[in-house]
Amino acid sequence: xxxxxxxxAEFIRFTNxxxxxxxxADERMSDFHASLAKQFGIDFxxxxxxxxxxxxxxxxxxxxxxxxxxxxxxxxxxxxxxxxGPAGGGDNGDSGVVLFSGAGHSYDPNRPSLFAVLVGxxxxxxxxxxxxxxxxxxxxxxxxxxxxxxxxRTGFVGSTKLFTDELVNQNVSxxxxxxxxxxxxxxxxxxxxxIDELLRWVFQEKSVLKITNVVHRKQxxxxxxxxxxxxxxxxxxxxxxxxxxxxxxPFEANDVQFEAIMLDPYIRVTLNxxxxxxxxxxxxxxxxxxxxxxxxxxxxxxxxxxxxTFIEDRRIVPIHQLRHDEHARFLSAAxxxxxxxxxxxxxxxxxxxxxxxxxxxxxxxAVAKRHAATGGDxxxxxxxxxxxxxxxxxxxxxxxxxxxxxxxx
Numbered sequence: 001x002x003x004x005x006x007x008x009a010e011f012i013r014f015t016n017x018x019x020x021x022x023x024x025a026d027e028r029m030s031d032f033h034a035s036l037a038k039q040f041g042i043d044f045x046x047x048x049x050x051x052x053x054x055x056x057x058x059x060x061x062x063x064x065x066x067x068x069x070x071x072x073x074x075x076x077x078x079x080x081x082x083x084x085g086p087a088g089g090g091d092n093g094d095s096g097v098v099l100f101s102g103a104g105h106s107y108d109p110n111r112p113s114l115f116a117v118l119v120g121x122x123x124x125x126x127x128x129x130x131x132x133x134x135x136x137x138x139x140x141x142x143x144x145x146x147x148x149x150x151x152x153r154t155g156f157v158g159s160t161k162l163f164t165d166e167l168v169n170q171n172v173s174x175x176x177x178x179x180x181x182x183x184x185x186x187x188x189x190x191x192x193x194x195i196d197e198l199l200r201w202v203f204q205e206k207s208v209l210k211i212t213n214v215v216h217r218k219q220x221x222x223x224x225x226x227x228x229x230x231x232x233x234x235x236x237x238x239x240x241x242x243x244x245x246x247x248x249x250p251f252e253a254n255d256v257q258f259e260a261i262m263l264d265p266y267i268r269v270t271l272n273x274x275x276x277x278x279x280x281x282x283x284x285x286x287x288x289x290x291x292x293x294x295x296x297x298x299x300x301x302x303x304x305x306x307x308x309t310f311i312e313d314r315r316i317v318p319i320h321q322l323r324h325d326e327h328a329r330f331l332s333a334a335x336x337x338x339x340x341x342x343x344x345x346x347x348x349x350x351x352x353x354x355x356x357x358x359x360x361x362x363x364x365x366a367v368a369k370r371h372a373a374t375g376g377d378x379x380x381x382x383x384x385x386x387x388x389x390x391x392x393x394x395x396x397x398x399x400x401x402x403x404x405x406x407x408x409x
Contacts, residue, residue, distance in 0.1 A: 011036055015152045022155040022202050024163065027053045027103040037105065040146045041114050042156050044105045045126075045135075054104045054142065054158070056124040061099055062173040062183040070101045070167070071124055072174045073142060075190055082207040082307025083145060084117045084197045095186035097174070098194050099167040102159025104140045115306060117198070118143035145202065151309045155202040168192050200245055201307070208243040209251055209303065209311045212281045216299060216315070219287060227318045229326070231292050237285035238301045238313060239276050250282035258286060259300040266291040294321045 014021065025033045025044075034044045045052050056071040074097050077086045098118060104126045107116050118141070125136035143157045161167055168191045173183045200206045217224050219233040228234060236258055242251035252273070260267040271284035299315040330338070 008032070008035055008039070012039060015148060015154060016150070018150050018152045020153045020203050022157070022199065024157045024160050025103070026101075026158065026160050029103065029158075037156055040154060040156070041108045041111045042105050042141075042144055042146075043107070044103055044158065052103045052126055054100060054102065054120065054124060054126050054140070056121060058123045059121050059174050061170065063171055063185075067101070070099055071120070072097045072172055073100055073118060073120060073124070074098075075118070075194060079119075080115050080117055080307050082305070083115060083201045084194065095172040095188060096190050097172045097186060098162070098191055099170060099172065099189045100142050100159050101161045101167065102142075102157075104135065104142055104158055105144065105156070106135055106139065107141045107144050112306075113148060114144060114146050116141035116144045118194070143198065145198075147307075147309075149310065151204075153202050153204060155198060157198075162191055163195060168195075204243075204309070205245040206243070207308045209309050210241055210243075210248075211238055211301070211311050211313050212241050212278065213237075213239040213276075214301070214313050214315065216317070227320050228290055230290065230294055230319055230321055232290045232319075234288045234290055235285065236271070236288055236299070237274065237283050238271070239278065239281040239283050240303070240311065241281040242308075248280040250276075250280065252282055253303075253305075255305075256284040256301070256303055258288065259298075259302070260288070260291065261298045261300055262293070262295050266293060266297070290319060294319055 011021070023033060023036065029044065037044055053069055054071055055068050057068050059072050060068045061070045061072050075084060077084065100118070104120065104124075107114055109116075119138050120136060120140040120142060122137045124140060125134055126140060142159070143155070145156070146154045148154075157163075167189060170189050172186045172189050174186065175181060176184045176186075197206075214237070215224065216234055216236045218228070219235050238256070238258075240251040240253075240256070241248040243249075254270075254273070256271045258267070258269055258271055259265045267288060267290070269286055269288060271286045274283040274285045276283040296316060296318050299317055300313070302310075302312045304310045
């Protein structure tokens with residue numbers, strides 16, 4: 001009990017405020033510890049019952065009291081290298097095996113914020129109560145950690161004896177393989193290195209990331225614009241650092257991505273590593289062709305990987321359409337339409353020329369016949385035409401008057 005003013009809600013509020021904590025308990029843990037663990041997806045089963053104690057009848061430490069409940073569990077540095085890496089055991093001249101004596105727990109492997117950093121061997125097991133199934137192997141967790149969305153870290157270890165000098169300084173003697181029954185001395189236990197790695201991670205002295213600088217500009221430009229034009233080519237760079245307990249150093253990865261989002265991602269590209277002016281950061285850059293879409297976009301860099309703190313950078317950037325005088329004069333996709341329009345115009349001009357200057361050959365033959373009939377005299381042809389017109393159009397009284405006037409003259 002922690003007193004009336006320090007209950008379960010206060011611990012949850014502490015985590016929500018970004019606090020880090022390590023919870024260690026054994027098979028005699030209280031219901032409070034079990035309830036607190038359940039808030040993070042960890043189930044210790046029946047508490048206060050010796051049946052929840054971890055047992056291994058093969059890989060127990062054959063030295064000391066030869067208690068089958070002091071199990072020897074190897075550290076797998078490839079399981080979660082950002083949490084318990086090679087420095088957690090094996091690289092320090094120790095056996096690479098952790099001696100554990102306490103309670104195990106089950107965990108939800110589908111929860112992305114929960115990581116089991118120390119799990120049992122296939123021969124390691126517990127039976128939480130007679131009605132529950134056997135919990136063994138990789139499903140049996142001995143130490144787990146949780147990282148919330150606000151990067152608050154919490155660790156749960158089902159053994160207080162793991163932190164004692166008795167197991168830290170104890171030598172390990174276990175069978176070296178599954179086919180051998182004779183134990184062999186492997187050296188000192190890796191409890192000290194495991195505890196150091198676990199505490200450094202829980203209290204954010206390792207695997208802590210931060211974004212130090214973000215730059216985006218048009219290719220060839222020097223300043224960051226207030227907006228872009230659709231289909232612009234942009235240069236984007238983000239600098240990331242990692243804290244290793246002593247100093248900030250460049251963070252190296254090959255899966256840092258950039259996204260341009262407007263409800264849905266229009267662009268998602270993996271950035272390439274590049275050197276920066278700062279020795280404490282690593283740059284990730286890429287040349288990006290912006291989409292042919294106008295609107296308000298979010299330039300997003302988000303890096304969520306197991307064991308590392310979550311980092312995110314969002315920049316709201318509008319993308320405008322081209323002005324009326326910025327469009328291309330000719331579009332290659334419109335060449336068929338240009339051709340059809342030009343052919344229509346040329347056809348119209350040809351039709352006008354033919355209509356104005358084309359003469360039917362039959363009309364030329366008729367004109368030649370008339371010339372032949374008049375002997376080639378244009379005046380005669382004109383008089384003939386005028387006379388015939390007078391006869392055709394004149395009245396009966398006109399001709400006598402014309403004749404009389406002619407006689408008087």
